[in-house]
Amino acid sequence: SGELYCSLPNPRNVHFESINMKNVLHWSAPEGTGDGVLYKVKYSVYGVGKWIRKPECRNINRTWCDLSSETSDYEEQYYASVKAFLNGMCSDWMETTRFNPLTDTKIDPPMVSVSSTEKSLSIILTAPEKWKRSPEGESVSLLQVYPGLQYNVSVLNKKTKKRWFFAVSNNTLVVPWLEPGTAYCVSAEIYVTTPLLHSGFSKEYCIATLKDKTA
Template identity: 40%
Template structure:
């Protein structure tokens, strides 16, 4: 449906309701499913168009606030946009505090009401990525160095900050013997340097890792397999 036909269809359905007065908000224009998606504390607000139509002429406006604040704040970079998402990472950087976001839309001079998220607390709700791995062969063994994901923020010295600063992280390391097509967990713990010994020469092995968060009883997705052949 073209933007012109979309607007005419909306106007026709609006007139059929018998509402004579002009109101600033129309339910059929209100954005739907407004929610945060968070990964490694990259906190992105997402939404879907209202039920009237998904028109390319629809313009969206985003506000946010911390729980307990009375005044909403405009997100300047997301004020009058056509995308269905808005990056609120910097605006929600106090990761233990709860926040709200909300979105409204404008179409052909008509304004919807605001649609608000549920309460969002980054520390509780962010999903973390699997660890990255560096693998080195040493005398028939594999030395695996694990790295936790980084936050999008930096400390007072300008250095990147690890997830280990904010969570208890348990690393799980698995090895797959490609000849036997058999997987085995070879390590679970907090150490980030792990040596895998007693490997059969001239065999190919793949290593995969994940992170477990005991306090939240949550685990990351698994990393991509890293495969090596023992000489």
């Protein structure tokens, strides 16, 4: 196909890094090559017979390429491939393993908002949105992508250091029978049972219950 004789070492560790279905192809430079290496990228839908070039990632010197747009249909699976060029030489095409956006993405922790009364906390959880092409694009919550999505909520009494865990299916939780005038810290994680996905816990959101007016 008129390709140059490819004796340049290959790009290494070609793989997708995906968070909330923002799917970015990453790789490492070929061994022993300094600056000046350029790359081109192609991708294919598994089961469909053609490779498609990514024009925005042609002759680039960085070692990543955002393929979120091209891999946004999570009912499909994908391969991507990278080729390196330097001083008229080229490498072989180096491929990823088969990428399944639905099971191979990582999920960010949920947003947590907390309000308090004298003896209770009200917690509202918001799942992150799926990556979208532009801010004006339609927002799709990961809740719609993973109907079985649930939350683990941790509530810590800062004074006694006592911690509770709650498993929540919907996005609100009221924690009753708390001590007035006491600081509590809340954090939450998302988990999906199948496919098995865990977001890891969010940072802590701390708030104090109101003081007991009768005391």
